[in-house]
Amino acid sequence: MVFSCAHHLFRNMKNTVLLLLFALLLTSCLEDPITIPDEIIGLAPVYASENWQEITITGPRAIENLGKIYYKNPYIFATERGRGIHLINNTDPENPLPLAFIQIAGNSDLAVRGQVLYANSVSDLVALDISNLDSLRVVDRQVGVFRINGEAYPENYNGFFECVDPNLGQVVGWYETTLRQPQCWR
Amino acid sequence: MRYLLLLLMCVQLAGCEQDAAAPVDTASSSGQGGSLARFTIVGNFLYTLELDRLKWFALAADGSLTARGEQELSAGKETIFPLDDLLFVGATDGLSIFQLAADGSPTLRSEIRHFAACDPVVANERYAYVTLRLESCAGLFRPMTAEDVLNIYDVQDIQNPTPVASYPMIDPRGLGLAGNILFLCEGAAGLKVLDVTDPLAVTTIDFLANVHANDVIVLPASLLVIGPQAILQYDYTDPQRLKLLSTISL
Numbered sequence: 222m223v224f225s226c227a228h229h230l231f232r233n234m235k236n237t238v239l240l241l242l243f244a245l246l247l248t249s250c251l252e253d254p255i256t257i258p259d260e261i262i263g264l265a266p267v268y269a270s271e272n273w274q275e276i277t278i279t280g281p282r283a284i285e286n287l288g289k290i291y292y293k294n295p296y297i298f299a300t301e302r303g304r305g306i307h308l309i310n311n312t313d314p315e316n317p318l319p320l321a322f323i324q325i326a327g328n329s330d331l332a333v334r335g336q337v338l339y340a341n342s343v344s345d346l347v348a349l350d351i352s353n354l355d356s357l358r359v360v361d362r363q364v365g366v367f368r369i370n371g372e373a374y375p376e377n378y379n380g381f382f383e384c385v386d387p388n389l390g391q392v393v394g395w396y397e398t399t400l401r402q403p404q405c406w407r
Numbered sequence: 408m409r410y411l412l413l414l415l416m417c418v419q420l421a422g423c424e425q426d427a428a429a430p431v432d433t434a435s436s437s438g439q440g441g442s443l444a445r446f447t448i449v450g451n452f453l454y455t456l457e458l459d460r461l462k463w464f465a466l467a468a469d470g471s472l473t474a475r476g477e478q479e480l481s482a483g484k485e486t487i488f489p490l491d492d493l494l495f496v497g498a499t500d501g502l503s504i505f506q507l508a509a510d511g512s513p514t515l516r517s518e519i520r521h522f523a524a525c526d527p528v529v530a531n532e533r534y535a536y537v538t539l540r541l542e543s544c545a546g547l548f549r550p551m552t553a554e555d556v557l558n559i560y561d562v563q564d565i566q567n568p569t570p571v572a573s574y575p576m577i578d579p580r581g582l583g584l585a586g587n588i589l590f591l592c593e594g595a596a597g598l599k600v601l602d603v604t605d606p607l608a609v610t611t612i613d614f615l616a617n618v619h620a621n622d623v624i625v626l627p628a629s630l631l632v633i634g635p636q637a638i639l640q641y642d643y644t645d646p647q648r649l650k651l652l653s654t655i656s657l
Contacts, residue, residue, distance in 0.1 A: 285655060290633050291439025292624050297631065297655075299638060314629045314640050315652045330452060331448040335435030337470030339446065339453055346455065348470045360470040367457060399635065 241261070255406060263381035263400040265289040267303060267327040267343055268390040269276045276347065281307065281319035286399055291334040296320075303327055303396035308339065308354070326395045341367055358400050374407060381406045412503060425652040435468070441622040441633070443445035452511035454494065456487045461496070464510050475511055485529045493565065495508045495535055497528040502537055504565045516565045521558070527622075534606055535560045535568065536589055538579035545572045555579050559606045571606045581622030583630070588612075588646045592620035598632055599645050611642060612647045 267273070283306060288300035297309040297317065305325045310318040327343035334351040337360060348361040375382050375395040384405040385392055437448035443457040453464045453472065461484070462477040483499035488490040494505040494513055501520040506512035524539040537558045548612035557579055559571045587604040598620040600613035618635035629652060637656040641649040 249479075284636055284638075287621075287633055287635055287638070289441055289443050289622065290624055290631060290638065291438055291440045291444070292626060292631065297638065298438075298559075299633070299655075309638070309655060311640075317638075317640065317653055317655050317657065330444065330446040330455070332437060332448045333452075334437040334448050334466055335470070337435075337466075339448075339472075340445075341455070346464070346472065347470055350470060361465070361472050363472055363474065366455070366474075366567075376554065400582065 251397040258401050259402060261381055261400055262397060263403055264375045264378060264395040265398045266385050266392040267394040267396055269393040276359060277324045279322050282322045286327060291333060297374060298331055300328060302398040306331060317356050327396050329396055379407055439624060441624050442488060442529050443486055444624050445487055447487050449489045449507060454487060458482055458484055461513060488528050488530060490530050495528045495530050497526040497537060499524060503527055517568050519560060519568050527581050528584050530562060531584060534562055534580055535562045538582055540579050546649055566656040574609055583623035585625045590623045592622055595619050613649055615649060
């Protein structure tokens with residue numbers, strides 16, 4: 222690659238167009254191109270919808286992008302990256318029973334004490350009473366506990382991220398997830 | 408005389424403070440997270456870890472939260488593991504050990520630095536086990552020259568943790584401890600079961616190569632293994648021959 226760049230230089234030094242071409246080729250010779258991975262863990266934006274703070278519970282749904290798990294007898298709690306928490310009854314380890322899915326925008330972590338589930342939701346920290354899955358109750362919400370990173374790109378982060386699409390609304394945060402052929406990085 | 412009364416009151420209040428540090432109410436006990444956790448509950452406090460900050464909240468009986476404090480930390484903090492009154496915090500540049508006071512506030516006791524990597528940690532009273540991963544670590548996508556490893560540190564003296572041994576691994580991620588057995592996730596490469604009785608002579612006693620393992624939770628009667636799209640559950644009564652009990656993938 223370097224030899225062919227030098228060859229272009231010696232052919233015609235007077236022509237400024239070729240000089241410019243040389244400069245361009247040189248940069249492309251020396252630059253180490255980033256390889257876009259097929260799949261890699263990185264950050265994706267959470268877009269504000271009018272009701273992103275609304276927490277709802279639905280029947281069990283497919284696990285697509287598993288994040289972390291937490292266990293409090295007899296339940297397994299499994300996060301769906303950035304979207305919410307799956308609840309599974311593990312009373313019989315040979316036949317675990319998916320029970321429900323709690324939708325929590327921008328969720329990545331959780332802990333449970335007694336009948337209360339603590340989870341992050343973008344910048345908020347919420348406490349949910351899960352004693353009755355038919356009527357999920359928000360016990361407490363601490364607003365603005367966690368820093369929301371930048372709007373055009375995630376701050377303090379070097380790696381791949383999903384490019385922001387302004388048509389999808391305002392970015393209210395970033396969550397860690399599996400990216401497929403991401404086109405943005407820092 | 409007035410000052411004596413004041414002194415007596417102070418002593419009385421101090422005594423009450425100590426009563427407040429009584430054993431945890433087991434009726435509302437907490438569960439357990441994996442080694443990639445950033446939230447953890449110790450006693451009546453919730454600890455939340457961000458890249459450069461540790462916050463803690465007092466938890467009331469009705470579940471409500473009261474912010475109690477926060478501590479700025481050097482950047483790159485990723486995982487948190489509780490052990491008695493200690494918090495082991497894994498970061499891209501090292502491992503920190505905090506000690507928790509009765510009022511829930513953490514005090515940094517020691518730090519071990521290592522090369523930049525993703526590093527979940529688990530520990531017992533004697534040793535801390537840390538996996539260090541570079542190539543596929545989020546935020547560090549340019550491969551570096553050091554290799555992916557399992558590091559073992561002697562943490563009996565939390566003020567002076569010392570490195571004991573280092574073992575090369577394939578793609579080490581989450582881990583879980585069950586007595587002298589260490590379950591180590593190797594991502595797409597599988598799940599390793601290690602005998603860590605002697606940290607200087609750790610051996611692999613089982614290796615499930617057909618499993619995609621990112622993290623584990625060790626339960627009394629089973630082992631939960633999580634991959635990108637499934638939760639597997641194993642009987643580990645015989646750690647040399649793990650037995651698959653069930654798969655959750657919906």
